[in-house]
Structures are given as C-alpha cells and as structure tokens.
Ligand SMILES: O=C(O)CCC(=O)C(=O)O
C-alpha cells in the first residue's frame with residue numbers, strides 16, 4: 001500500500017510536498033551548513049565523492065569477503081568467488097550479515113559526511129533501507145539492473161555505490177543520465193535503450209563513472225541509470241540506500257551488532273539492534 005501510494009504520485013511538486021510533511025514528522029538534527037555536494041546532487045542527480053575508502057581498507061574488505069559465499073537471487077550459492085568469470089552466475093550477492101560484519105563497511109555507511117549528504121538531500125534523518133555487496137561477473141546476458149532503468153524505492157532516496165574493485169573500461173562502470181531525476185516520474189517503470197536515452201537527454205549527459213577501488217558515488221536513482229555489464233573483469237560494489245521510509249518490499253531482520261552500542265541508532269535500526 002505505502003509503496004503504491006508513492007508510485008502513483010508522479011507530480012514532482014506533490015511529491016516534494018509529501019517529502020516535506022514526512023520530513024517534518026521525522027525531524028532532523030539542526031546543522032549550520034549544508035553538504036558541499038548537495039547542489040550537485042540536486043541539479044544533476046549524481047555526485048562523485050572521490051576515493052571514500054583507501055586502498056588498504058579495500059584490500060581488507062575484499063580479503064574478508066573472499067571466503068564468504070555469494071548468492072544468486074538468494075537461491076544458488078557459489079562458495080568463494082574469484083575475479084575470473086564463474087561459469088554459472090552473472091552476479092552474486094553477499095549476505096547482509098557478512099556485509100555488516102565486514103571491516104570498514106558499516107563505518108563507511110555511517111560516516112558523518114555520508115549521513116549529512118543524505119540528510120540534506122532528504123530533508124530529514126534518513127533511514128538505511130538497503131545494504132548490500134554485489135559482484136557482477138562477465139557474461140553475455142545482461143541482467144535487469146544492467147539495462148537503463150529507474151529505481152522506485154520511496155518518496156525520495158539517495159543511493160550510494162562504492163567500488164570495491166577497480167572499475168575501468170570493460171569492468172562495468174556505473175552509468176547515470178544527469179538531470180533525469182527531475183520532472184514528472186513515469187507511472188509505469190520500464191527499461192530504456194541507449195539510443196532513447198541519448199536522444200532524450202543528450203549524449204553529453206550520459207555519465208560513465210570509472211575509478212579505482214574505493215571510489216564513491218551518491219545518486220538519486222529515481223533518475224535513469226545502469227551498472228554496465230562488465231565485459232572483462234568481475235566487479236564488486238558496496239551499495240546502500242538512505243531513504244525516508246523503509247522499503248515496503250524488504251523484510252528486515254535487525255541483527256545484534258558487534259559494533260559499539262552507540263553505532264546502533266534510528267538510521268540503521270532496520271539492520272542493527
Ligand atoms: O551497479 C550499478 O552501477 C547500479 C546498479 C543499480 O541499478 C542500482 O544500484 O540501483
């Protein structure tokens with residue numbers, strides 16, 4: 001119900017009004033200044049955050065995850081992965097428990113700058129409503145999120161993607177259509193071809209993000225985007241979303257945290273207790 005309510009309201013002014021009302025109920029900590037990238041996200045829908053995790057920490061993350069299983073749609077399991085193409089999977093998702101326990105990741109998700117950007121963009125204290133680490137492996141067949149699409153999680157949300165492997169040409173850059181988050185949202189979700197996107201928004205607005213491991217992106221993924229199919233090498237990405245409300249389609253089972261008690265809070269209540 002909650003999900004469809006927000007989906008049928010496509011008028012941007014009306015959506016902004018609802019966001020404001022919800023934000024007033026939820027509230028936020030008062031701050032004197034706004035995040036320096038706020039205007040970039042508002043205007044373009046995406047901001048490149050630079051290297052948010054240093055190389056040493058990325059190496060620790062990859063080492064930690066290297067003996068953890070990955071799941072294909074939570075069904076097929078592949079034990080341990082490699083950056084070589086596994087024959088039978090196009091992508092693999094780590095369990096949320098492994099992501100939460102992974103060194104550095106929860107600290108990164110909870111960083112004051114990240115929280116501030118999400119808070120400023122949403123206008124209230126954000127809720128962590130999606131968290132995952134996902135491999136994409138080279139394959140002939142793109143999966144759904146590897147075609148241009150819009151997400152539709154909530155009234156408003158900001159999604160963060162942090163590359164945990166180097167992403168250069170052939171390694172599956174994130175592609176975002178700058179400015180496509182503005183205006184009226186379509187009632188029906190659909191996929192967009194590259195030709196359609198270039199014609200409507202201009203080739204110059206189709207932004208491909210390359211970067212060393214540790215590179216971060218913040219994007220309003222109600223705008224058109226995709227993770228390009230990696231042709232040459234596997235790609236590991238940490239992704240998380242800060243939204244106003246929890247995702248209506250997710251079931252959350254908060255797990256006891258190994259982290260200090262003061263790291264458990266309203267923002268991450270769906271994942272930690
Ligand atoms: O992996 C990516 O670059 C984007 C995948 C995607 O569609 C998303 O995170 O919403």
Ligand SMILES: [Fe+2]
Nearest residue numbers: 145150151221
């Ligand atoms: Fe998406």
